[in-house]
Amino acid sequence: MGIRSPLVRLLALLLLAAPLLSACSQEDLEFVTALAKEWAAEKGLLDSAGKPDYLNIGLLIADPSSDPQAAAALQAGLVVKGLEDADRLAQQGAEAGDLSKIDAAIRARPSDWSYQEQKAALLLAQGNPDAALSALQKSEGLVRDRIRAGGNCRTLARNMYSHRLNALQTQIGRAPSADLTAQTSETQAQLRRLSAGQPIPFCP
Amino acid sequence: MATVFFGPGIWRRLGLFRTSAEELYSGAPDPYASQVVTQILIEAGVPGARAVVIPIQGSAGQIAVITLDTSAGFDGTGSASGNEMMLMDVLQRMREDNRMEMLGIERVSVDYRDESGGNLLAITAPQESLEAFSQGQLTRKQLLHKVAVGFPTLDLQDTLALLQGGS
Numbered sequence: 365m366g367i368r369s370p371l372v373r374l375l376a377l378l379l380l381a382a383p384l385l386s387a388c389s390q391e392d393l394e395f396v397t398a399l400a401k402e403w404a405a406e407k408g409l410l411d412s413a414g415k416p417d418y419l420n421i422g423l424l425i426a427d428p429s430s431d432p433q434a435a436a437a438l439q440a441g442l443v444v445k446g447l448e449d450a451d452r453l454a455q456q457g458a459e460a461g462d463l464s465k466i467d468a469a470i471r472a473r474p475s476d477w478s479y480q481e482q483k484a485a486l487l488l489a490q491g492n493p494d495a496a497l498s499a500l501q502k503s504e505g506l507v508r509d510r511i512r513a514g515g516n517c518r519t520l521a522r523n524m525y526s527h528r529l530n531a532l533q534t535q536i537g538r539a540p541s542a543d544l545t546a547q548t549s550e551t552q553a554q555l556r557r558l559s560a561g562q563p564i565p566f567c568p
Numbered sequence: 569m570a571t572v573f574f575g576p577g578i579w580r581r582l583g584l585f586r587t588s589a590e591e592l593y594s595g596a597p598d599p600y601a602s603q604v605v606t607q608i609l610i611e612a613g614v615p616g617a618r619a620v621v622i623p624i625q626g627s628a629g630q631i632a633v634i635t636l637d638t639s640a641g642f643d644g645t646g647s648a649s650g651n652e653m654m655l656m657d658v659l660q661r662m663r664e665d666n667r668m669e670m671l672g673i674e675r676v677s678v679d680y681r682d683e684s685g686g687n688l689l690a691i692t693a694p695q696e697s698l699e700a701f702s703q704g705q706l707t708r709k710q711l712l713h714k715v716a717v718g719f720p721t722l723d724l725q726d727t728l729a730l731l732q733g734g735s
């Protein structure tokens with residue numbers, strides 16, 4: 365089904381139509397187009413005669429929202445794409461015992477504590493508890509910075525301990541050790557307390 | 569002329585907002601919340617969908633970034649009415665789980681990716697508005713007013729081509 369007018373193509377795309385167009389019936393297309401037009405009118409993309417206002421369409425594309433939170437959220441997908449790339453790198457490093465790959469992920473997303481957690485678990489598995497502790501402290505420091513900036517302590521603690529548990533379990537899968545097992549038990553205990561709504565030392 | 573009009577805005581959007589987004593969403597994703605939202609999408613029967621929930625810097629809330637990836641099998645439901653039902657189902661489940669599981673989601677962003685995995689289109693709305701819509705406390709028109717739409721990777725050349733094609 366061809367979408368001839370650029371405006372209709374744009375509006376159809378805007379209103380979730382892109383995934384539908386390959387399988388749509390005429391009735392579906394009319395429904396989506398009506399919805400798109402309703403949204404376009406609401407955003408001032410149509411003039412009083414119902415014709416496309418290309419100036420406003422261009423302005424919308426250039427600057428989609430006056431709300432900074434919404435404008436940033438529209439870029440969130442690109443952030444997730446970068447995160448997926450860094451995750452892949454860190455996971456490869458954790459599974460292969462290659463610290464340089466985890467360090468590369470840390471350089472790509474320096475405020476993301478999950479990579480410090482992976483680094484700590486790998487260092488512990490490699491028999492370097494002092495360096496592991498240093499990485500854990502960096503992770504906790506990043507999370508505490510978030511809490512000081514207004515973050516929810518229990519939500520962020522659950523986040524951090526979940527990453528810690530995943531990282532430890534990856535290393536136990538590679539090379540089990542008493543140190544890894546002990547830290548896994550401690551991490552699981554923190555997560556259980558969080559889940560049960562009980563206090564934890566990290567969130568006094 | 570169009571370059572003068574739209575150029576600065578586009579560069580501002582691509583530069584400033586991307587920097588802002590990278591800063592706002594620089595923390596580690598919440599594995600538990602991400603799993604809960606992804607499970608909602610799977611149970612609603614949305615192929616090629618996954619969710620990443622990320623804490624928002626300077627806020628107690630989180631953003632749920634839902635990726636609908638054509639390259640991973642997303643193709644809608646095949647009908648607009650089916651999509652509408654799916655959307656309502658997902659919104660209601662997210663409302664329930666956001667409260668019951670204390671996920672802290674305060675904004676949702678839907679990111680469409682094309683056949684090659686490129687970022688095609690993004691739509692965002694506050695979770696509060698989506699919940700009100702799912703409860704019938706907000707009309708579709710009122711919800712559309714709260715929705716922002718953008719093309720994350722559309723550059724100046726693409727925009728000009730689109731405008732020239734439409735005039």
